[in-house]
Amino acid sequence: MTLKVISPQDILFEGQVEMVNLPGQMGSFTVLRNHASLISALVEGKVGYRREGHGDNVAPEEISIPGGIAVVDNNIISVCVN
Secondary structure, three states, X not given: OEEEEEOOOOEEEEEEEXXXXXXXXXXXXXXXXXXXXXXEEEOOEEEXXXXXXXXXXXXXXXXXXXXXXXXXXXXXXXXXXX
């Protein structure tokens, strides 16, 4: 599945991942392959992700965000930060 994290100034991350944790307004949530389509507002926090092929023994990488929007559709997670 593909994760894209973009800000108005730059692409913060784009790559293949196995899982993504997102800081939603109602609490953090995890997106895995074949997740249902959704749109969610995000609050300040960390986007955690595990790159594809790194396995469960590797700690997730993180990107701090000030908030934004996440769109999940057809195994593509697009995160637009403020």
